Amino acid sequence: MDSFILYHQYNENSLLVTIDVDTNVQEYRSYIRRLINDQYGHRVVLNQGFNSVLILWREESVTRTLIDEVKLLLKGITPSPVRVINKWKLPVYYDCLSADIRAVSKYTDLKVDEIISLHQQAVYTVSFMGFLPGFPYLNGLPESLSIPRKVTPSLQVKTGSVAIAAGICGIYPQSSPGGWYILGNCPVPLFNREREQAFLLSINDQVEFYEVDKSTFKDLKQNTSHLDINQFKNG
Secondary structure, eight states: OOTTEEEEEEETTEEEEEEOOSSOHHHHHHHHHHHHHHHHGGGEEEEEOSSEEEEEESSOOOOHHHHHHHHHHHTTOOOOSOOOOOEEEEEEEEOTTOHHHHHHHHHHTOOHHHHHHHHHHOOEEEEEEOSSTTOEEEEOOOGGGOOOOOSSOEEEEOTTEEEEETTEEEEOSSOEEEOSEEEEEOOSOSBOTTSSSSBSOOTTOEEEEEEOOHHHHHHHHHTGGGOOGGGGBOO
């Protein structure tokens, strides 16, 4: 029975699939994502919420025929017992002289090098995707690095900024205003429409960070279009 799967046309190009169950939400969500990706591949971009999958068609409008096609694909699904969780090691250039990292140092009473060390030691889990396309909310930040959001948000946060606030770590996939404290910058694009799967990270993926110097960061940043993202995957 698939009556627990709800369908809502989000806009003219996207369909929201919601899983209305109390248990095994992650398993159903992951399985639905794999089925959709296997069926439509590069034609769609997928974005996961806690209990939903948003399907965005790149060049097609959502019609009744297309909705019925998705319903037929997901009819009678049973969650797969096998879940593929990617493990990522992402490079970060930490700006030791930035106002944000010094503000974190003052609030936590930690030295800048201690902040960087603690941030790299943690293993993070992608718990949610929002508020920008591809923005990961990463659980696992050490308690000693917990700091409230900024009272006055920054008007412009750079693409790739690795930031912390309210016990969570995040990475900005694009430039945006933001109220989190920036520790550094990751040169690996989190969102790229040209990739087969536009979003780098998915819910439940694990993420670790490692420090790179400014020269290495610039080299990676200048060659993002040619980066093989698999070099950062699965350890």
